Amino acid sequence: MAKEELPECPVATAVALIGGKWKLLIIRNLRKRPWRFNELRRDLEGISQKVLTDSLRQLEDDGLVFRHDYGENPPRVEYGLTELGRQMMPVIDSLADFGAYYKAIVP
Secondary structure, three states: OOHHHOOOOHHHHHHHHHOOHHHHHHHHHHOOOOEEHHHHHHHOOOOOHHHHHHHHHHHHHOOOEEEEEOOOOOOOEEEEEOHHHHOOHHHHHHHHHHHHHHHHHOO
């Protein structure tokens, strides 16, 4: 997302970068290690190939995810978090903590 396209509000900016169900789950997986495309697709039950491709491209364009093409045949490509993406981990951890807390208090 180009800087001039970002919302003025910093919270809205963060939500624009990781908003939606799939981007957060992709980042959650990539925090552990780099993943290959089909590994992510199998692990993220219900995601379509198109949505995964689009989400990874957006995360890459936003500088949160890198794509490493090994240039092999058959093709081998891995996705992982950039340093900027790793800076999101405290945010993800806070969301996970709140989600666990909320689930514990809701009857």
